Amino acid sequence: MKKQKAGHSKLTQSVHAGSLGDPQYGGLITPVFPSSAYNYDQVVRYPRYFNTPNQKAVAGKLAALENTESALVFSSGMAAILTSIFAFMKTGDHIVLQSDLYGGTHHAILHEIPRYGMTFTMVDGSDPSNFEKAIRKETRVLFIETPSNPLLRIIDIAAVSRIARKHRLITMIDNTFASPVNQNPADLGIDIMLHSGTKYIGGHSDLSCGVMAGSGKHAEQVLGSALHFGGSLDAHTCYLVERSLKTMVLRVRQQNQNAMLIASFLKSEPKIAAVNYPGLKDHPGHAIAKKQMSEGFGGMLSFEVKTDPEKFISRLKIIRKAVSLGGVESTICSPVKTSHSKVPPAERKKMGISDKLLRLSVGIEDAQDLIHDLKGAIG
Numbered sequence: 001m002k003k004q005k006a007g008h009s010k011l012t013q014s015v016h017a018g019s020l021g022d023p024q025y026g027g028l029i030t031p032v033f034p035s036s037a038y039n040y041d042q043v044v045r046y047p048r049y050f051n052t053p054n055q056k057a058v059a060g061k062l063a064a065l066e067n068t069e070s071a072l073v074f075s076s077g078m079a080a081i082l083t084s085i086f087a088f089m090k091t092g093d094h095i096v097l098q099s100d101l102y103g104g105t106h107h108a109i110l111h112e113i114p115r116y117g118m119t120f121t122m123v124d125g126s127d128p129s130n131f132e133k134a135i136r137k138e139t140r141v142l143f144i145e146t147p148s149n150p151l152l153r154i155i156d157i158a159a160v161s162r163i164a165r166k167h168r169l170i171t172m173i174d175n176t177f178a179s180p181v182n183q184n185p186a187d188l189g190i191d192i193m194l195h196s197g198t199k200y201i202g203g204h205s206d207l208s209c210g211v212m213a214g215s216g217k218h219a220e221q222v223l224g225s226a227l228h229f230g231g232s233l234d235a236h237t238c239y240l241v242e243r244s245l246k247t248m249v250l251r252v253r254q255q256n257q258n259a260m261l262i263a264s265f266l267k268s269e270p271k272i273a274a275v276n277y278p279g280l281k282d283h284p285g286h287a288i289a290k291k292q293m294s295e296g297f298g299g300m301l302s303f304e305v306k307t308d309p310e311k312f313i314s315r316l317k318i319i320r321k322a323v324s325l326g327g328v329e330s331t332i333c334s335p336v337k338t339s340h341s342k343v344p345p346a347e348r349k350k351m352g353i354s355d356k357l358l359r360l361s362v363g364i365e366d367a368q369d370l371i372h373d374l375k376g377a378i379g
Contacts, residue, residue, distance in 0.1 A: 018060025077196025079231030098125030154285025161189030199326030256296025
């Protein structure tokens with residue numbers, strides 16, 4: 001695992017970074033500032049400008065956790081992703097992405113990029129040289145997602161970053177599955193970190209938000225587009241995000257430990273056809289993941305069953321059937337019916353997403369209770 005840099009640990013940053021406290025009464029918690037109208041004598045504040053007190057508090061904490069200068073908090077992960085892409089591209093420009101993206105991103109690229117006169121190329125990200133081969137004179141952005149959703153494939157972040165710098169391109173990464181606890185791509189040369197904050201950053205299955213983190217210069221450019229697209233986050237949700245971030249390190253550490261134990265258990269079960277988890281030594285990306293992930297290998301894994309997947313899910317007692325991931329409770333879903341339902345079947349087949357694949361988001365419950373639950377479903 002990568003060693004932590006000198007300075008405050010993530011555990012300390014998660015509690016203290018960015019938090020304003022209550023300057024009027026001395027409270028330790030940042031109050032909710034719901035106002036949408038502010039005196040403009042000094043600073044023009046407005047929720048759509050991403051600069052209200054609650055928005056700034058969350059952004060400061062997220063920037064500290066991602067080891068970046070700045071951050072912006074959005075109303076959803078897709079708002080953060082598309083706003084960031086459009087901030088650096090115009091009609092005639094080209095973007096290169098890995099082919100096995102989260103279904104929502106994949107669908108958005110296929111349907112939105114062409115509408116604005118832009119083009120894209122999707123490549124097999126397992127070999128970083130594929131990104132370089134796809135670069136054209138009009139290419140502006142390289143976009144990756146690692147670990148990937150739902151197959152937990154690993155991309156060499158530093159290698160992609162080197163290629164981008166060589167060609168003077170902007171790099172973006174969907175860092176949702178790893179979270180800022182397990183992976184800080186900025187340390188490996190990536191320009192823009194993106195998250196569906198609904199997942200590990202929120203962590204309690206009760207809010208929706210998105211995150212962009214990067215240098216001050218890049219954040220300003222994204223903000224320029226964000227002002228027009230309007231994907232800002234309200235004060236009350238910002239308050240919940242700041243609260244959730246204070247326990248994120250503790251939650252993710254437990255989820256890392258649980259997922260490793262569960263992946264090892266499933267790997268030993270003859271009735272499980274395949275297990276995808278970068279913490280397993282026989283995972284194709286294990287060596288790279290070990291170098292670029294700091295705390296652990298994450299709380300996400302996927303596996304293929306030999307029986308009917310819906311019957312398998314129906315036998316579970318603790319693990320809940322649900323969309324989304326990253327919460328304190330363990331959830332399971334069929335990607336072909338949820339995250340990748342909008343991806344054409346032929347494309348899903350190319351990605352390696354079968355009808356028998358199940359995606360498991362491991363929570364903070366007792367690992368042995370979860371293993372016992374899975375044993376019951378396996379039969």
